[in-house]
Amino acid sequence: MKLIHILISIISFSISLKVNAQEFYSLKHTELQNKIKGGWAGQMIGVSFGNLFEFRYQGSLINDYQNLPWEDGYLVPSLNQDDLYLDISFIETIEKEGINAPISSFSNAMAHAGYYLWHANQAARYNILNGISAPQSGYWVNNPHADCIDYQIESDFAGLISPGMPNIASEISDKVGHIMNYGDGWYGGVYFGAMYSLAFVSKDVEYVVNEALKSIPENTTYHQCISDVIKWHRKYPNDWKQTWFEIQKKWTDDIGCPGGVYTPFNIDAKVNSAYVVLGLLYGNGNFERTMEITTRCGQDADCNPSSACGILGAVLGYDAMPSKYKKGFPAVESENFKYTHTSLNKVYQLSYNIALENIKNYGGIITNNSIKIPKKQIKTVRWEQSFEGIKPFEKRGIGHKLEDEYTFDFTGNAFVINGEHLLKAGNHTDSEKLADIAIIELYIDGKFTETIKLPVNYIVRKHEIAWKYQLENKQHQIKLKLLNPSQTSYVQLNDVIFYEKTKNE
CATH class of the missing domain: 2.60.120.230 (Jelly Rolls)
Structure with a gap:
């Protein structure tokens, strides 16, 4: 009997050690706010920088002699960009109904809004308005654009409200991303959301790129494509153009999007993801170089730098971003994004408030002085593939x-x-x-x-x-x-x- 009591004590002590051994990421409140602001501001800078070149270079690099101009006033039109006002719609839904709002609330917010949509988003809107509800609205049999870039350019919000919690970002993406996408189109959003999440807890861009990929099943074309970019970066560490050419040779056959089959136009999620990852890796933490390389890859040359700069903005934090690109923010931060009731200043605060709620629900510890976020192993989301057979x-x-x-x-x-x-x-x-x-x-x-x-x-x-x-x-x-x-x-x-x-x- 005494031996049994001793064994029970040892087991209890062992369990206690495991509980007490829980590791945490630690952030200050000001650091969290600065990174959230950097993520949103980075998106706006990136989309404004590349706006002049969106789909003007299809299957072609933007030549070195082509100047990529920048003026402070470029930020103003970004308030009317679909890769921003859709994020805001989803944030507003969470503001109204909470983080556990049903998929119908997110899908109805998108379907009944007055803004313009294209590709997977528009196909999903039509489906929802005509009786095909989410998530079937994004399923490839019902949506020829299921592999398009749409949720990938909208998933920023999922990572920005899930700092250090990529699994939570993936749960949000499972709900919202399947409104308009499936397969590779969905994986793009899952992966980007995970990168944003990890950007809060690491300043190593290469780590963020590699670690976030664990959320994607290995036996998918999306994982294979991004793994190739990582491999080519290691093989050609000083030649981003060679990696771009390797991407073109292997990954540019679009079989889904009707506008991209038999044309040079390519809005497929995985190839545009590849350009973003290329920019992040070869930019090596340099904001301006990351933005320029990603833009020069062509195709969706405003959404791609928006994603790259949003992720890097969260890594660096707003204060560490180049002042050259921040001068125009006072003119736009109090203005509402078009078709929404939310300004940039408001979305900074909303994202911070929702992030704190997510952290608390995740088992985090929040005090006046610090925020502790439990470290957990990244879960791989389920396998799915569009346009099979x-x-x-x-x-x-x-x-x-x-x-x-x-x-x-x-x-x-x-x-x-x-x-x-x-x-x-x-x-x-x-x-x-x-x-x-x-x-x-x-x-x-x-x-x-x-x-x-x-x-x-x-x-x-x-x-x-x-x-x-x-x-x-x-x-x-x-x-x-x-x-x-x-x-x-x-x-x-x-x-x-x-x-x-x-x-x-």
Whole structure:
């Protein structure tokens, strides 16, 4: 019996040691505030710096002789940037309903807002407004843009309110990121959120880049792409352009985004992530060099430096960022981001307040003098991959105004029809501009498949006319039937992309 008591005491003491051995990150309140401010300000600087070059260089570097100008006034238009006002929408949702707000609150905030959206965000908005709720709104079968950059450029908020807690950032991303993305598109946001989170507790950019990647499953194309960039950086430590060329050779085939298949345009999450990681690694903690390299990689040349500078801004803190780029902030910090009720000054404070709540819920210790955040092993999120079993084999021009019916045949297992619903030339009332909706029936192999609604209103438009994945790999006939021809608008069919079964399926 005495021996049993001794064993129980030893076990209890051992458990006590494990509890007491919990390690913590330590931050001062001013340090946390400074890093949050640096993260938000870095985004605004980066997006303003690259704004003139957004998608002007597609599959091409921005030449060294091309000057990348900067003026203090460049910050003003950043209040109307989609990679910022969407973040703000999500922060406002948390302000209203708390950190545990349901996915429906975040998705409705985005879907019913008055701001302009594109790609995965717009496809998700249309889905939500037409009965496909989140997270199905972001699933690739319902959203041809599932692998696009969208949540990646909006996930900053998840990391900025989760300092030193990448697992919490990933939980937020699991909820919000699946509103508009899936697979690689979602992983981009998970990874960036984790980098922001780790930026609060390490000044080593290479560590942040490598450690955050643990949140992504290794057997995904996203992980493989970023791992390659890290490998090439080690192989060519003084030649970022060589790494850029390696990225181009291996990772620039976009099979998802209808605007990027068979074109040099590329808004795929993983390749634009690769440019951000390239900029962070070769910038080596230098804010201006990081921003310039990331911008010169081309493609989404404003969102990418926004992400890189936001992450590095959180690493450095606002006070350590170059004064050259901060002179314009007094003119914008009290102004609300467009379509929101929140200014930059307010989002600094909101992010700080939410971060403290997250830290407390995570088991952190907050006193008047310090903040202690528990150190925990990074969890890898679940595996998922978009556009499995398909590859594009043809892009066929249509160039046809749909007045009644249009039919075509193909042999394969998927198709996407690009086009738009447009107003005819002439003067139109506001009601005509906003209310006109084309109604189209889609038939596949003679069977009615769905009724498609095409609003002429750009805010709630459908990004593509129609698509269908996961068909049987055989010959198909597709028919579009317009039910309500309009006197004021028309449906333009531009082209159709065909897919076939991949060899390993």
